[in-house]
Amino acid sequence: MKKTLLIITALMLIVGCEDKDKIDALCVKKRDTVINSKILRQYKCYENLYTEKECYALEGDGWYADYYTGWETCDDFCDYVVEEYTSDLIPVVQCN
Numbered sequence: 001m002k003k004t005l006l007i008i009t010a011l012m013l014i015v016g017c018e019d020k021d022k023i024d025a026l027c028v029k030k031r032d033t034v035i036n037s038k039i040l041r042q043y044k045c046y047e048n049l050y051t052e053k054e055c056y057a058l059e060g061d062g063w064y065a066d067y068y069t070g071w072e073t074c075d076d077f078c079d080y081v082v083e084e085y086t087s088d089l090i091p092v093v094q095c096n
Contacts, residue, residue, distance in 0.1 A: 027055035043095040045074035
């Protein structure tokens with residue numbers, strides 16, 4: 001009986017670790033650049049490629065990273081941000 005409990009506990013720990021590192025989210029890098037008093041907002045989106053820890057490690061050189069779990073594809077995310085954030089202040093929003 002003790003052996004069975006040990007095996008079940010070990011399996012639960014292994015499954016728990018796999019779920020924690022499971023990659024089913026978007027890693028999005030963002031950068032704003034000011035050109036002639038206008039803001040160029042750039043996004044780089046990566047699907048199911050990085051864990052949350054790896055995603056935040058991509059920050060640097062003016063890029064900020066965010067980890068999103070509510071989006072299914074980068075295309076959906078890019079369609080949303082281009083439509084939502086394009087304005088007079090931010091006339092150019094690039095997302096790829």
